[in-house]
Amino acid sequence: MLNQLEEIKQKAAQELEAVTQVRELESWRVRYLGKKSQLNGILRSLAILPLEERKKTGALANQVKASLEDSLKQKRQVLRETQLDTTIEKGHIDITLPGRPFSVGRLHPITQTLHEICDIFVSMGFQVVEGPEVEWDYYNFEALNIPRHHPARDTMATLWVDVESEGGERNMLLRTHNTAGDIRAMETMSPPIRVVIPGKVYRYEASDATHTPMFYQIDGFAVDKGITMAELKGTLYEFARRFFGEDRKVRFRCDYFPFVEPGVEMAIECLVCGGAGCRLCGNTGWIEILGAGMTHPRVLERGGLDPEVYTSFAFGMGIDRLPMLRYGIDDTRLFYSSDLRFLRQF
Amino acid sequence: MKVSLKWLEDYVDVTLPVAELAQRLTMAGIEVKGWQVIGSNWEGIVVGQIAAINPHPHADRLLLPTIALGTEQQSVVCGAPNLRLGDKVAFARVGAQLIDGHTGQVIRLEAVKIRGVVSNGMVCSEKELGISDYHEEIMVLPADAPVGTPLADYMGDVILDLDITPNRPDCLSVIGIAREVAALSGQEVHLPEAIYEEAAVPIDRQISVDIIAPDLCPRYSASLITGLKMASSPRWMQQRLLACGMRPINNIVDITNYVMLEYGEPLHAFDYHQIRGKKIIVRRAKEGEVLVTLDGARRALSRDMLVIADRERAVAIAGVMGGADSEVTEQTTAIFLEAASFDPASIYHTGNNLGLPSEARMRFERGISPELTIPALERATQLLVQLAGGKAAKGLIDAYPGKQEREPILLSTGRVSSLLGVDFSLDQIKGALTSLGFDCKPGGSASEVRVTAPYWRSDISLAEDLIEEVARIIGYDRIPVTMLSESVPRQDPEPILKLKQEVRxxxxxxxxxxxxxxxxxSLELLNKLLPKPHPLEPAPLRMANPMTADQEYLRPSLRANLLAALSANRRHEEGGIRLFELGRVYLPRPKDLPDEPEMLCGLLTGPRFEQSWRGGEVSLDFFDAKGIVEGLLSRLGVEASFERCSDESLHPARQTAIAIEGKRLGVIGELHPKVLDAFEISGEVYLFEVNLMALLPLTIGHRPFQPISRFPAIVRDMALVVDSGVAHRQVQDIITSFPLVSQVIIFDVYSGGQLPAGKKSLAYRITFQSPSHTLTDEDVNKVQQQILDKLSAELGASLRG
Incomplete structure (x- = not known):
């Protein structure tokens, strides 16, 4: 019987060696470890053996059984790994083929720029508000120190809505600048105030590579006790640093806008020539980015604020030029062309 | 405004190099856009004098002038018709750079033989020097031109191109700029002295002035000059006018223009003999009054316009344009010279209504000081006497009903530092202001000063105005850079901003x-949205002064422009296109600004995926559009229902209104084929449109969390047969009305085949789950039967066999 066990062990080992597929393992198991297997028969017949022999045979039979089970487990492991290796090998794909073309959507470059600018000012404590695009003469001009005959009106050619007031005057217009929202914000908020007003503005201007009748601006102002021009400078320099980069030189010069006093124009060193002078900057080395200044006392009064108590700064800039400068776009009309060949580049 | 540096140097010593001067002016608010150097390439060109003129031995039309150059002489061959012995000329030596009079090309002068005689240089025309296009004659220099001096030293110049802001009419003049230059470079201004001889007869015996409208004319000054000889003005004056962009006409007109450029005060010369009744009346125009202006146009005047009239009729539109009748002509020998001050608003309205821009009008509109009339008038009179042979009547006319004293402004160092954020001493403040001609008197305390602005600074009225003067003279770059120091104000972000961002x-x-x-x-584009034409209701807002016909109306919806954009892109884009715009539309309201709701409009058309090696080119359809809207709303935490609607621009059978809590706030549909035709788009296009202002209140707030059931779910499929007219929504509503149903998904819609006509099959996968216990098959069977009974009773549904 002991010989028989040794034979079983050897034969089983040989057969197991020959197995190459996982599915063949089961018949091997039934043959050598199943209920009807020779080994199982021996184990069952142990009871009838004399004690001494039973001990011996039993020990060996159990040893063989354990050994076969262990071999099976190892073989199964080996075969599984081989099988997975084959699967992986068969799973080869040409990864250079293009991916499935999901439609990709993008925000308009102006929207992207506005989000970026608003984020910068929001991080400095400014709140974003919006005003109407169709506006009264009062908010767009009158309240900003630009009465009807003021020459500054000529610099902002206006599109008028075809409705007349009871007095027969045109008084409804498409806002020519977002400063129109300043007085509205002053009327509804109380100091301290820090707001930026982004949005569309309109001018009576023929379209060309640098003009469109509609474009975007962002205006901003801060009102508090003790706001200074140094803080205006700080705010705008910080904006320029974050938008144009650490090394871009900034220039602050005197300029005139009826709703501020003193008035400021901020320019940055030309992005093309770096200040040496080129076509883009009109050979000046500087590119005008925005107008600003300390809010005129009469404008504060119109907004219901006492200029003896509060001071304020204000600034306003065109948005369209910024992506033009950043990406080297040479025709502002492209923004409103809806041309996908253009828009897909951003 | 263009300014000659040479001219500027008449009034102020220019001590800075041009680039530095330009930089300082620009920083101080007088923007120098650029400058042109005249004579920068005049190397080898000197002032010469014609010392002899000999005939050319071989050519009748050529002469051989000898040009004296001081220490030497040169002989040249010249064909100019105006060679005159003794004249001073511009002489180019061999090697000089010139502009070829015939070709316009830049050439380098060589010694050449002309018809056998060597020419050692050239006597130059204006064109050859690059001064003008004139090439018929050689340029003759004034008699006092120093022989032998390089021409660039004698008549080279720099022309500054300045951008003057509307608040600085005083800087629309050479003297005004000189004052700025003086203040910015620590120099003094020297004004010309206007001294001239007067005739015996006083002016007021020869003409009188009556201001009937003093509200529109605070001051009217005039002089009378007789015995004038009309001629060309001197070359130096012509050159300065040209340099400033004005065309020389004759000595009288040129002098008035010259003084306008010099002082900034517009002058007007009337032919004295054409003034009827020898009286000038400054009055409003009469109803129906007509004036033929200098340009020959007949102008109908209205009663709000100010005119200069004589006893019989208007002779000029005040400050805007003169009349043809009283114009200075070849025959003019006596002029009545006007220097007046007019109300800026009146000039603006009159000039605007008549559509007449002019140098004079531009200056009056910006509000020049009435104090300027006399200095300018005296200067012009002097020049007319000096240069046009005139005799000035004794005295001047000066009607000045609107004289106002300037109020001093109190300025303190504290006020300056609280606005600028930097401390300037009282001496610094006074120094800056004094350099600009402001009068500084002691204030109430040691930190205050009482400032009176000079008469030419009509833009100064507040302490803030003075602070700007101080800041710009000391320099904006002296103001420090500090961050906002106060705490961040309370923030109440507008919810629409967040919604717009999420939607985008x-x-x-x-x-x-x-x-x-x-x-x-345009109306044309908007009408393309209507399969059957009819007037738009409500009518969109129209512009009173549209720039072009295609930008005449404010859009009442985003659709038309978006479809036009799609159509334009289709010309170069194959494949799927998905566009959206988020922006305002403008809906008129009576007697108020229009409503400007923020709208979202999207268009989708073409294949769902681009062509790919993976295949499967399936077209986008209505349910893509609906799925996108459902997905968007679900992200916003809003559940919509979809109702029938009748939007005329959409396919009548393929559209639905988006309704939330009974409010309709948008639409989804396929574009009407006729609309697509009108926009020249082929293939189906799907549209969705949502009013974000209406949606906004529904997106605010938070839906409470739903606990996830711990108990297992049981899933059953149920294929139903119903009449074709039954809508999925009806079936779904019945199924979900049972409490144990946690989810219903329709996974198949089928008709035809073995199904009888008029029937369709809808297959649902229903998930049953209880929040409180494990369901058994029996539980689910029971509910499923109840569902089926109800569907059968209410919708006539049966299980598909």
Whole structure:
């Protein structure tokens, strides 16, 4: 019987060696470890053996059984790994083929720029508000120190809505600048105030590579006790640093806008020539980015604020030029062309 | 405004190099846009004198002038018709750079033989020097031109091109700029002294002035000059006028223009003999009054316009344009010279209504000081006497009903530092202001000063105005850079901003490209949205002064421009297109600004995926549009229902209104084929449109969390047969009305085949789950039967066999 066990062990080992597929393992198991297997028969017949022999045979039979089970487990492991290796090998794909073309959507470059600018000012404590695009003469001009005959009106050619007031005057217009929202914000908020007003503005201007009748601006102002021009400078320099980069030189010069006093124009060193002078900057080395200044006392009064108590700064800039400068776009009309060949580049 | 540096040097010593001067002026608010150097390439060109003129031995038309150059002489061959012995000329030596009079090309002068005689240089025309296009004669220099001096030293110049802001009419003059230059470089201004001889007869015996409208004319000054000889003005004056962009005409007109450029005060010369009744009346125009102006146009005047009239009729539109009748002509020998001050608003309205821009009007509109009339008048009179042979009547006329004293402004160092954020001493403040001609008197305390602005600074009225003067003279770069120091104000972000951002990001996630179209559109484009034409209701807002016909109306919806954008892109884009715009539309309201709701409009058309090696080119359809809207709303935490609607621009059978809590706030549908035809678009196009202002209140707030059941779910499929007219929504509503149903998904819709006509099959996968216990098959069977009974009773549904 002991010989028989040794034979079983050897034969089983040989057969197991020959197995190459996982599915063949089961018949091997039934043959050598199943209920009807020779080994199982021996184990069952142990009871009838004399004690001494039973001990011996039993020990060996159990040893063989354990050994076969262990071999099976190892073989199964080996075969599984081989099988997975084959699967992986068969799973080869040409990864250079293009991916499935999901439609990709993008925000308009102006929207992207506005989000970026608003984020910068929001991080400095400014709140974003919006005003109407169709506006009264009062908010767009009158309240900003630009009465009807003021020459500054000529610099902002206006599109008028075809409705007349009871007095027969045109008084409804498409806002020519977002400063129109300043007085509205002053009327509804109380100091301290820090707001930026982004949005569309309109001018009576023929379209060309640098003009469109509609474009975007962002205006901003801060009102508090003790706001200074140094803080205006700080705010705008910080904006320029974050938008144009650490090394871009900034220039602050005197300029005139009826709703501020003193008035400021901020320019940055030309992005093309770096200040040496080129076509883009009109050979000046500087590119005008925005107008600003300390809010005129009469404008504060119109907004219901006492200029003896509060001071304020204000600034306003065109948005369209910024992506033009950043990406080297040479025709502002492209923004409103809806041309996908253009828009897909951003 | 263009200013000659040479001219500027008449009034102020220019001690700075041009680039530095330009930089200081620009920083101080007088923007120098650029400058042109005249004579920068005049190397080898000197002032010469014609010492002899000999005939050319071989050519009748050529002469051989000898040019004296001081220490030497040169002989040249010259064909100019105006060679005159003793004249001073510009002589170019061999090697000089010139402009070829015939070709316009830049050439380098060589010694050449002309018809056998060597020419050692050239006597130059204006064209050859690059001064003008004149090439018929050689340029003759004034008699006092120093022989032998390089021409660039004698008549080289720099022309500054300045951008003057509307608040500085005083800087629309050479003297005004000289004052700025003086203040910015620590120099003094020297004004010309106007001294001239007067005739015996006083002016007021020869003419009188009556201001009937003093509200529009605070001051009217005039002089009378007789015995004038009309001629060309001297070359130096012509050159200065040309340099400033004005065309020389004759000595009288040129002098008035010259003094306008010099002082900034517009002058007007009337032919004295054409003034009837020898009386000038400054009055409003009469109803129906007509004036033929200098340009020959007949101008109908209205009663709000100010005119200069004589006893019989208007002779000029005040400050805007003179009349043809009283114009200075070849025959003029006596002029009545006007220097007046007019109300800026009146000039603006009159000039605007008549559509007449002019140098004079531009200056009057900006509000020049009435104090300027006399100095300018005296200067012009002097020049007319000096240069046009005139005799000035004794005295001047000066009607000045609107004289106002300037109020001093109190300024303190504290006020300056609280506005600028930097401490300037009282001496610094006074120094800056004094350099500009402001009068500084002691204030109430040691930190205050009482400032009176000089008469030419009509823009100064407040302490803030003075602070700007101080800051710009000391320099804006002296103001420090500090961050806002106070605490951040309370923030109340507008909820619409967040909604817009979420909508934009969702749509780009669904593969939509954002576009921005003009808010202005045309009726023609809007009408393309109507399969059957009819007037738009309500009528869109119209512009009173549209720039072009295609930008005449404010858009009442985003559709038309978006469809036009799609159509334009179709010309170069195959494949799927998904566009959206998020922007305002403008809905008229009576006697108020229009309503400007923020709208979202999307268009989708073409294949769902681009052509790919993976295949499967399936077209986008209505349910893509609906799925996108459902997805968007679900992200916003809103559940919509979809109702029948009748939007005329959409396919009548393929459209639905988006309704939330009974409010309709948008639409989804396929574009009407006729609309697509009108926009020249082929293939089906799907549209969705949502009013974000209406949606906004529904997106605010938070839906409470739903606990996740711990108990297992049981899933059953149920294929039903119903009449074709039964809507999925009806079936779904019945199934979900049972409490144990946690989810219903329709996974198949089928008709035809073995199904009888008029029937369709709807297959649902229903998930049953209880929040409180494990369901058994029996539980689910029971509910499923109840569902079926109800569907059968209410919708006639049966299980598909």
């Amino acid at each position: 990001h969702s749509l780009t996630g669904y593969g939509f490209q954002e576009v921005i179209t003009y808010s202005l559109t």
